[in-house]
Amino acid sequence: MNTPRWICTVCGWIYNEVEGDPDSGIAPGTRFEDIPANWSCPLCGVTKADFITLEAYAAQRASSGPKTRPRRARGQIGGEDTVVIIGGGIAGWTVAERLRERDPERPITLITADDGCIYPKPALSMAIGQGRSPDDLIEQSGTEKAAALGVTLQANTRVMGIKPINKRLTTTKGNVKYGQLVLALGASQRRHSFAGDAADDILRINDLTSYRHLRSLLEGESRHIVLIGAGLIGVELAEDMTAGGHRVTLLDVGTQLLGRLAPPSIAQQLLTAMTPKGVSFCPGVSLAALDREANRYRAMLTNGAALATDIVISAMGLMPNIELAKHAGLQVGRGIIAQASDLRTSDQDIFAVGDCAEIDGRSYYYIDPIRRQAETVAASLCGEHHPFERHPISIRVKTPSLALHLCPPDQSVADFGDWHFHAGEGINSRVDFLAHQRLAGYALSGSHTQESELLNKVLISQLNPPPQN
Amino acid sequence: MKTRTPMASATPPISPDSLILNQVRDVVRDRLAPLTVKIDEGYYPAEVLRALGEAGAFRQHLASHNGRNTFDVQTALAAMDVVSQECMSTGFMVWAQDVVCWYIEMSNNDHLKQTVLPKLASGKVLGGTALSNPMKYLAGIEPLLLTATETDDGFMLNGTLPWVSNLGSGHWFGSIFKVVGDNPRDVMALVNTDWAGLELRQLAKFCGMEGTGTYAMFFKDVFVPKNHVLGDPLIPYLKKMKAGFVLLQTGMATGLIEGCIELCEAAELQFGHVNCYLDDRPDELREALDDTRELIGELCTDVFNPKPEFMRRVLEARLLGSELSLRAASSAMLHTGANGYLHDAPAQRKLREAYFVAIVTPAIKHLRKELDTLATA
Numbered sequence: 001m002n003t004p005r006w007i008c009t010v011c012g013w014i015y016n017e018v019e020g021d022p023d024s025g026i027a028p029g030t031r032f033e034d035i036p037a038n039w040s041c042p043l044c045g046v047t048k049a050d051f052i053t054l055e056a057y058a059a060q061r062a063s064s065g066p067k068t069r070p071r072r073a074r075g076q077i078g079g080e081d082t083v084v085i086i087g088g089g090i091a092g093w094t095v096a097e098r099l100r101e102r103d104p105e106r107p108i109t110l111i112t113a114d115d116g117c118i119y120p121k122p123a124l125s126m127a128i129g130q131g132r133s134p135d136d137l138i139e140q141s142g143t144e145k146a147a148a149l150g151v152t153l154q155a156n157t158r159v160m161g162i163k164p165i166n167k168r169l170t171t172t173k174g175n176v177k178y179g180q181l182v183l184a185l186g187a188s189q190r191r192h193s194f195a196g197d198a199a200d201d202i203l204r205i206n207d208l209t210s211y212r213h214l215r216s217l218l219e220g221e222s223r224h225i226v227l228i229g230a231g232l233i234g235v236e237l238a239e240d241m242t243a244g245g246h247r248v249t250l251l252d253v254g255t256q257l258l259g260r261l262a263p264p265s266i267a268q269q270l271l272t273a274m275t276p277k278g279v280s281f282c283p284g285v286s287l288a289a290l291d292r293e294a295n296r297y298r299a300m301l302t303n304g305a306a307l308a309t310d311i312v313i314s315a316m317g318l319m320p321n322i323e324l325a326k327h328a329g330l331q332v333g334r335g336i337i338a339q340a341s342d343l344r345t346s347d348q349d350i351f352a353v354g355d356c357a358e359i360d361g362r363s364y365y366y367i368d369p370i371r372r373q374a375e376t377v378a379a380s381l382c383g384e385h386h387p388f389e390r391h392p393i394s395i396r397v398k399t400p401s402l403a404l405h406l407c408p409p410d411q412s413v414a415d416f417g418d419w420h421f422h423a424g425e426g427i428n429s430r431v432d433f434l435a436h437q438r439l440a441g442y443a444l445s446g447s448h449t450q451e452s453e454l455l456n457k458v459l460i461s462q463l464n465p466p467p468q469n
Numbered sequence: 470m471k472t473r474t475p476m477a478s479a480t481p482p483i484s485p486d487s488l489i490l491n492q493v494r495d496v497v498r499d500r501l502a503p504l505t506v507k508i509d510e511g512y513y514p515a516e517v518l519r520a521l522g523e524a525g526a527f528r529q530h531l532a533s534h535n536g537r538n539t540f541d542v543q544t545a546l547a548a549m550d551v552v553s554q555e556c557m558s559t560g561f562m563v564w565a566q567d568v569v570c571w572y573i574e575m576s577n578n579d580h581l582k583q584t585v586l587p588k589l590a591s592g593k594v595l596g597g598t599a600l601s602n603p604m605k606y607l608a609g610i611e612p613l614l615l616t617a618t619e620t621d622d623g624f625m626l627n628g629t630l631p632w633v634s635n636l637g638s639g640h641w642f643g644s645i646f647k648v649v650g651d652n653p654r655d656v657m658a659l660v661n662t663d664w665a666g667l668e669l670r671q672l673a674k675f676c677g678m679e680g681t682g683t684y685a686m687f688f689k690d691v692f693v694p695k696n697h698v699l700g701d702p703l704i705p706y707l708k709k710m711k712a713g714f715v716l717l718q719t720g721m722a723t724g725l726i727e728g729c730i731e732l733c734e735a736a737e738l739q740f741g742h743v744n745c746y747l748d749d750r751p752d753e754l755r756e757a758l759d760d761t762r763e764l765i766g767e768l769c770t771d772v773f774n775p776k777p778e779f780m781r782r783v784l785e786a787r788l789l790g791s792e793l794s795l796r797a798a799s800s801a802m803l804h805t806g807a808n809g810y811l812h813d814a815p816a817q818r819k820l821r822e823a824y825f826v827a828i829v830t831p832a833i834k835h836l837r838k839e840l841d842t843l844a845t846a
Contacts, residue, residue: 011807054739055738057738058738058741061742113844158840168756170757174792175760209845210844213845
């Protein structure tokens with residue numbers, strides 16, 4: 001690089017002594033001083049007198065340039081002063097909202113693998129019954145939301161790696177720097193590798209994209225669906241699909257619907273209500289293999305039975321998305337470990353919120369705790385203290401066949417108690433979960449569901465006892 | 470034919486000063502660099518490719534030929550990277566040659582491993598991939614264009630492939646065709662351009678990268694003997710080799726990006742005082758390139774990982790290579806200014822090369838479709 005180079009101050013063409021200017025008859029290796037005076041710049045035609053050395057030119061110009069790097073003209077994707085949120089679900093957007101309420105100035109970038117549109121995720125399991133298409137569920141586009149909040153949205157972009165030491169991310173569109181990082185990565189349906197040549201066709205429904213795909217498959221005629229897993233999502237989806245005239249076979253390795261969320265008596269009430277609508281339940285059974293057969297599938301079950309079906313959905317339970325965090329060296333358990341006090345992860349500039357987070361050994365997949373977590377993160381980002389409190393998980397099950405309100409016992413007491421019938425009869429009943437003779441959860445059906453608020457208050461007061469006088 | 474899963478092998482990162490890379494650098498400086506502009510305009514550099522083969526550029530990922538008994542995709546990429554910094558047309562042909570070798574290495578065809586692979590791995594014989602159409606077929610983008618009828622000892626192929634690169638007389642390429650008849654299925658085999666019934670025609674003229682031996686291929690009753698079959702059943706074979714196939718392309722991107730950054734850096738003395746107003750400055754691009762190389766290096770240690778999650782990461786890395794190539798090339802144009810816009814300027818050539826990275830199969834749109842499909846499954 002030490003070759004003497006001379007620059008035309010008019011057009012910027014550079015004379016390199018090693019290369020010469022053979023087109024003008026100047027041989028490679030000719031010193032600039034030795035070039036005849038009648039030679040002219042091959043690009044713009046000015047004379048030799050208009051050339052100076054590149055070093056002199058650079059020194060002249062540098063004095064006229066800015067001392068520090070000017071703010072970039074485009075985009076402002078991330079930056080050292082920016083809060084970068086990864087994930088455009090309810091958790092990610094709620095953090096952006098709460099943070100913007102507290103700090104109108106803070107640069108915020110939200111990166112999402114999809115288009116960032118706003119939709120109520122719980123509505124995915126009741127849209128057919130409500131006669132809504134996937135597009136009807138969208139409340140606002142990501143672009144509109146971002147504009148309203150003054151957030152930079154980097155949509156359709158996947159984050160591939162985090163480097164906490166350098167405070168930057170690698171995304172499919174290049175690197176992004178951050179000041180603080182919020183992980184709102186969500187959860188995924190557990191992946192089980194089934195046998196058979198069509199195993200790759202098994203669907204997992206956990207966002208609008210996958211839901212849209214399901215709806216496209218359900219269009220037209222009545223279908224038969226095999227649903228693996230009779231938990232909350234399995235039961236709600238099954239019921240909703242029957243509302244569209246489809247038939248569903250629900251498989252579960254357990255003995256009843258809703259597993260540990262509900263007592264057997266209430267699970268049985270629900271099954272009785274769903275059966276006439278076209279849901280059949282196979283307890284103690286899962287899928288063994290899925291193969292193509294004509295234009296349909298042949299599902300082999302673990303009990304040796306086989307059935308012809310059109311669509312297979314796996315709903316075997318949610319697993320927090322931890323790979324990115326784990327790869328970055330953050331502390332993870334089942335989820336990304338975050339402190340209840342401020343939702344910081346093991347890196348003090350990185351926070352975790354929503355389905356991906358694990359707080360005191362628990363992950364929360366429901367809207368209310370996610371919103372409260374977002375509040376905690378936004379407060380922490382502004383130097384305030386607003387710890388996340390554990391409330392009882394109160395779930396209104398979206399099964400029109402039978403009104404259900406469930407509050408399963410916390411994992412710390414689930415093995416130290418049992419369900420006890422409390423009141424009611426038939427499809428209107430209340431069953432309490434008692435641990436150490438105290439109320440630790442409940443299951444309400446029919447007319448008893450209106451007692452949920454009252455019972456929640458009892459449970460909250462037990463979790464967070466009022467200060468003693 | 471049953472497919473065996475090869476031993477997965479983790480390879481330590483190679484030293485940038487390793488003998489093989491230095492030999493490749495010598496070929497690039499002495500043989501390739503003087504031809505770069507000519508290649509862009511249409512000259513097919515067979516002698517450069519042979520020299521790269523002799524230097525060992527095509528055998529690094531082949532456990533059977535690299536002397537280390539590991540599938541060292543990372544070193545294969547490093548060699549391709551060095552070539553692509555100078556001329557991405559040639560980098561693309563390095564990829565084609567690497568992949569046709571990979572086809573045989575990943576098959577259970579001992580006949581081809583003994584007869585053809587040594588010649589391809591050393592660059593004595595050249596070859597192409599021809600998998601653009603099949604890759605798009607498998608992603609549900611277009612139908613398979615070759616059909617075949619099965620005979621006792623082989624297949625009769627008919628159909629047309631619109632453009633296949635790194636071809637010439639006596640070259641090998643991989644071919645996937647739809648077998649019709651009693652036992653319908655898809656099969657992949659290795660085919661030679663000299664075989665009867667096969668015609669190559671140079672129909673299209675491209676805006677760059679013309680010296681890549683790219684032809685339309687017309688098949689009229691081309692007989693493919695069964696001892697040239699690579700994958701039957703096809704799907705398990707493709708699954709095994711796909712991550713390597715896609716990952717191997719990333720060397721074109723990283724080399725091109727490196728070349729673009731160097732152009733930006735070289736303009737610094739002249740334009741630094743005003744280039745600082747541009748996006749994607751060379752230091753920022755270099756940071757992104759370093760992270761990208763590191764990420765690809767990690768993926769290279771696990772090329773037989775069958776999990777969808779791994780394939781997602783591979784596709785993302787390939788996508789990143791395309792996106793960053795476009796940005797780096799755009800940056801090279803903006804940083805070099807009018808000098809980069811001159812007829813023979815490297816910046817404008819690299820801009821056209823970057824678009825090639827972004828549209829060659831799997832193109833950005835194809836990758837986004839596959840990633841979308843993985844997200845719904």
